[in-house]
Amino acid sequence: EVQLVQSGAEVKKPGESLRISCKGSGYSLTGHWVGWVRQMPGKGLEWMGIIYPDDSDTRYSPSFQGQVTMSADKSISTAYLQWSSLKASDTAMYYCARKHSNYEHFFDYWGQGTLVTVSS
Amino acid sequence: EIVMTQSPATLSVSPGERATLSCRASQSVSNSLAWYQQKPGQAPRLLIYGASTRATGIPARFSGSGSGTEFTLTISSLQSEDFAVYYCQQYNNWPPYPFGQGTKLEIK
Numbered sequence: 001e002v003q004l005v006q007s008g009a010e011v012k013k014p015g016e017s018l019r020i021s022c023k024g025s026g027y028s029l030t031g032h033w034v035g036w037v038r039q040m041p042g043k044g045l046e047w048m049g050i051i052y053p054d055d056s057d058t059r060y061s062p063s064f065q066g067q068v069t070m071s072a073d074k075s076i077s078t079a080y081l082q083w084s085s086l087k088a089s090d091t092a093m094y095y096c097a098r099k100h101s102n103y104e105h106f107f108d109y110w111g112q113g114t115l116v117t118v119s120s
Numbered sequence: 121e122i123v124m125t126q127s128p129a130t131l132s133v134s135p136g137e138r139a140t141l142s143c144r145a146s147q148s149v150s151n152s153l154a155w156y157q158q159k160p161g162q163a164p165r166l167l168i169y170g171a172s173t174r175a176t177g178i179p180a181r182f183s184g185s186g187s188g189t190e191f192t193l194t195i196s197s198l199q200s201e202d203f204a205v206y207y208c209q210q211y212n213n214w215p216p217y218p219f220g221q222g223t224k225l226e227i228k
Contacts, residue, residue, distance in 0.1 A: 037164075037219075045156075045164065045207050045219040061216035062121070095163055105211035106154035108175065110163040 002026040004034075004096050004111035011117045012086050019082035020114045022096030029053045029077040033099035035107055036070060036081050040092045050099060051079055086118045122146050122213050126206075126220035132228040135198050141223045143191040143208035151187045152212030156219075159204045167206075168193065195225075203227050 007021040022034065035050040049060035053072035060070070072079040079096060094114050097107035123146040133139045143153065151171040156164040166175040168184035171191055181196040195202055208220040 044205075044222045045158075045209075047209070047216045047218055050215070059215045061218075063216075097164075100169070104169065105152070105214065105217050106166065106169045106209060107156075107164075108166050108169075110165070113163050 002098070002109045004098060004109055006094075006096060006111040006114045009115040009117070011119070013120055014086055014088055014118055016086050016118075017082070017084050018086055018116065019080050020094060020116065022079045022081075022111050024077040024079075024098070027098075028074075029072065029079065030074050032101070033105075034072065034079040035097050035099055036068075037095040037097060037107075038064075038092045039095065039113075045095075048081075053077075053079060086116075088118050088120075090116060091118045092116060121216065122149065122210055122218060124208055124210055124218055124220035126208055126223045128223060129221070130224045130226060132226050133198055134228045135200060137198055137228075139195040139198055139202075139225055141193040141195075141206055141225070143186075143193070143220050145189045145191075145210050147213075148188045149210040149212035152210060153184070153186070153191050154209045154211060155182075155184055155193045156207045156209065157202075157204045158207065158222075159201075164207065198225075200227075 003025045033050045036048040038046040048064045051058045051070040053074040096111040098109040100108045153171045155168040158164040172184045211217045
């Protein structure tokens with residue numbers, strides 16, 4: 001069974017750094033792009049970007065370019081989303097998800113989400 | 121960048137009735153359109169891809185139609201577990217692949 005298991009909730013202060021993770025089980029993370037989706041409190045889904053763990057090729061939404069960094073370690077089937085300096089506006093639920101294939105760019109499996117709270 | 125617009129924002133329907141949700145793209149996305157369901161406190165779940173193909177395990181009461189810029193998700197006979205927020209997403213024009221703002225389906 002394909003599963004994406006995300007790291008636990010985080011509470012951080014503005015200016016701090018953070019890296020959250022997404023581990024694939026039931027399938028190798030390689031061979032599929034992994035995406036990240038933000039959901040701010042009470043709001044809709046925002047497509048942030050995708051990474052190909054095989055070679056760490058990344059594509060960012062213009063809205064998130066320069067704001068976050070996506071990375072991956074294929075040897076442990078894990079993708080990461082990181083911030084170098086958090087802001088209160090980064091408070092949100094973050095989901096990772098598996099892109100279906102190289103030619104079909106929807107997400108077929110989702111992680112359970114990681115809640116990030118940034119507050120002084 | 122393509123903009124996806126869903127309507128209505130909120131739809132009130134009685135159990136057993138039909139629900140029709142709409143999604144419009146600002147330019148043609150062919151049939152590269154997916155629908156997701158999100159219940160409170162849960163991750164989104166894929167319902168439909170390719171505008172009309174049900175994902176694995178999705179009941180037949182869910183159906184999708186449309187192509188180009190106009191798409192519809194129909195739930196033929198609403199069950200209690202269907203009340204949720206529904207999002208469309210285009211994946212034709214790369215990238216990003218934006219979602220619509222969502223339609224909340226609530227019990228009437």
